[in-house]
Amino acid sequence: MFSLAVIDPRVKVVVLFLFSWGIALSPDFSTALSYLPFVCLSLVAAKGRILKLLKLLFVANTFLLFLVVTMVFTYESPRTVKVGALSLSVDGLVYGLLLLLKSSLILLLTASFLSTSSAFTVFHALHHLRLPANLCQILFFTYRYVHTVKEEYETMVKAAKCRGFRPENSVRTYRTFANIVANLLVKSYKRADRVYKAMLCRGFRGTFPVYHHFSLKREDIIFVVSSLFYFTAVVLWKF
Amino acid sequence: MHISEGVLPGSLLVAGWVLTALGTYVGLRRLDDRRIPLAALLSSAFFVASLIHVPAGPTSVHLVLNGLAGILLGWAVFPVLLTALFLQAVLFQFGGLTVLGVNTFNMAFPALIAYYLCKRLLQSEKKFSLTVAGVLSSFVAIMGAGLLVSLELFFTGEAFKKTAEIVFLAHLPVAFIEAFINSFTLLFLKRAVPEVLKEAV
Numbered sequence: 441m442f443s444l445a446v447i448d449p450r451v452k453v454v455v456l457f458l459f460s461w462g463i464a465l466s467p468d469f470s471t472a473l474s475y476l477p478f479v480c481l482s483l484v485a486a487k488g489r490i491l492k493l494l495k496l497l498f499v500a501n502t503f504l505l506f507l508v509v510t511m512v513f514t515y516e517s518p519r520t521v522k523v524g525a526l527s528l529s530v531d532g533l534v535y536g537l538l539l540l541l542k543s544s545l546i547l548l549l550t551a552s553f554l555s556t557s558s559a560f561t562v563f564h565a566l567h568h569l570r571l572p573a574n575l576c577q578i579l580f581f582t583y584r585y586v587h588t589v590k591e592e593y594e595t596m597v598k599a600a601k602c603r604g605f606r607p608e609n610s611v612r613t614y615r616t617f618a619n620i621v622a623n624l625l626v627k628s629y630k631r632a633d634r635v636y637k638a639m640l641c642r643g644f645r646g647t648f649p650v651y652h653h654f655s656l657k658r659e660d661i662i663f664v665v666s667s668l669f670y671f672t673a674v675v676l677w678k679f
Numbered sequence: 680m681h682i683s684e685g686v687l688p689g690s691l692l693v694a695g696w697v698l699t700a701l702g703t704y705v706g707l708r709r710l711d712d713r714r715i716p717l718a719a720l721l722s723s724a725f726f727v728a729s730l731i732h733v734p735a736g737p738t739s740v741h742l743v744l745n746g747l748a749g750i751l752l753g754w755a756v757f758p759v760l761l762t763a764l765f766l767q768a769v770l771f772q773f774g775g776l777t778v779l780g781v782n783t784f785n786m787a788f789p790a791l792i793a794y795y796l797c798k799r800l801l802q803s804e805k806k807f808s809l810t811v812a813g814v815l816s817s818f819v820a821i822m823g824a825g826l827l828v829s830l831e832l833f834f835t836g837e838a839f840k841k842t843a844e845i846v847f848l849a850h851l852p853v854a855f856i857e858a859f860i861n862s863f864t865l866l867f868l869k870r871a872v873p874e875v876l877k878e879a880v
Contacts, residue, residue: 457776464777465689499771504683507842514841535838542685546775554769562769574707574715575758581719582726582762589723590730607734614733614856618863621728621744625751625864626872628724632717639716 444485445556448660449565455667456553462671463545472542474674478667479549486552493551497544504543508536559583568654573647580648585631592627596620681764681782682828684775687835695781702757702787710755718759721752726763733860735852743853746820747861749790750797750812751875757787781831789823801865801876809869813862818854825850 444452459475466472483493515532522528554562563583567576600616607613687695710718725748732739749756761783768775793816800812829843868875 460684460776461689461692464685464692466685501683503681504686507683507686507839510842510845511838515838532838535836539683539685543683543775546684546777550768550775559769572707574710574712575703575762577715578719578722578758578762579765581716582722582766585720586723586726586766589720589727593727593731607739609734609736611859614859615863617731617733617742618860619867621731621742621747621860622864622867622871624724624727625721625868625875628720629717629872629875632720635716635720636713644712 442485442659443487443556444482444552445487446657446659447556447663448654448656449557449561450568450654451656451660451664452553452557453562453565453569455664456550458671459549459667460546462674463542463549466542469538469541471674471678472538472545474677475545478670479545479552482549482552486556493548496551497547501540501543501547504536504540508533508540511536564650564652565654567650577648581635588631589624589628593620593624596623681767682778682785682831684778687778687781687831691831691835692777692781695778695784697780699757699761699780699783699787702754702784702791703761706752706754706757706759709753710758714755718752718755719762721748722759722762725759726766729763729767733856735856740853740856742857742860743786743821743824744857744860745786745790745824746793746816746818746857747864749787749792749794749820750801750816750861750865753794754791756790756794757783760787760790785824785827785831786820789820789827792823793819806866806869809865810862813860813865814858817857817861821850821854821857822847825854 459478463472463475466475511532512528513532515529515535520527520529557565560580560583563576563579566579567573597620600620605613605616607617725744728742728744731742733742745756745760748759752759761779764779764783764786768779796819797812797816800808800815803809825847829847832839832843832846865876
């Protein structure tokens with residue numbers, strides 16, 4: 441059975457990028473829906489847990505739900521339905537559903553492509569795709585330390601709670617949070633200094649040596665050719 | 680507020696990426712090797728700070744702190760926020776790859792303006808100047824971001840007119856709260872590690 445996990449991450453990033461743009465720029469339902477089979481196939485190939493993905497979709501779409509609701513109530517379009525004192529816009533609803541569809545397709549595609557590689561492999565692939573070296577290093581370090589910084593934050597909140605801190609609407613609360621943020625920053629400055637010195641000790645010269653190299657396999661080429669074929673077919677069909 | 684995938688038209692998405700790429704290029708040029716770990720750690724810190732929920736009236740808002748990031752980083756705020764937003768897109772699927780350019784620009788550009796406005800104030804020894812810097816950076820960065828998001832929605836289509844207004848107003852409470860947070864944070868930094876504020880400029 442074909443699995444996305446074995447595909448070269450460089451190929452995955454390129455294909456994901458192409459399809460994200462394709463879906464984002466779809467003008468109508470039929471174009472957006474023509475990407476649906478591809479997204480479904482990737483979901484199957486990612487072997488992700490569908491329920492988990494759907495939950496993620498719901499959380500990630502809160503901005504869009506808000507957008508759709510405000511549009512339904514406020515868009516003064518020709519087609520409206522009166523319900524009591526409210527006038528609901530049919531065009532607003534249709535437009536909103538299209539946006540929701542496009543956004544969900546891209547989210548599902550991104551999730552199925554990126555969840556099948558580790559974050560570090562994805563960054564490594566970006567490095568090979570000519571992302572500036574120092575931006576890659578920032579990405580690597582940020583990902584490496586984000587959990588550490590989060591733990592520091594949780595420790596500080598725990599300490600504050602032990603001293604009877606309870607968040608409420610008061611200047612005192614804001615001051616406490618500000619102190620926590622400031623402490624996080626101070627710790628980050630100090631840690632950055634230590635990290636830099638540790639790297640110097642190990643002979644850091646501004647670049648990370650790469651020991652593991654990607655190589656295109658037969659599956660990768662089949663995957664990229666069939667994806668491109670699909671993409672061109674959709675674009676040509678619409679054109 | 681992050682704009683979702685699929686909402687904006689292609690021209691805005693491309694413009695966002697071009698502007699973000701320019702800002703990131705300048706930011707990286709000004710960042711020497713020595714400061715790369717620092718940029719990364721501040722990126723993690725701002726990432727974590729955006730997970731902090733602060734009570735605001737009956738609900739709660741999460742901190743953005745792009746103003747503070749701008750003050751401390753200058754032009755480097757572009758690569759740092761790009762990284763933080765990219766990680767958010769990869770880890771939590773907030774926003775996405777096509778709108779990443781627009782979302783980064785929305786946050787980083789007002790932060791850069793805040794940096795230039797507050798540059799002088801940070802050098803002062805007076806507590807009052809630091810408080811002014813905190814309030815100013817919060818309002819410029821947050822309301823600036825809100826204004827950009829609203830304008831983009833407004834130019835996207837007729838249907839978003841009201842939404843754009845609501846989005847802009849929704850940024851006000853965040854700006855008020857962050858005015859407190861920024862000022863107290865700057866006062867703390869001045870007391871504890873004054874060299875940090877000197878280094879920033």
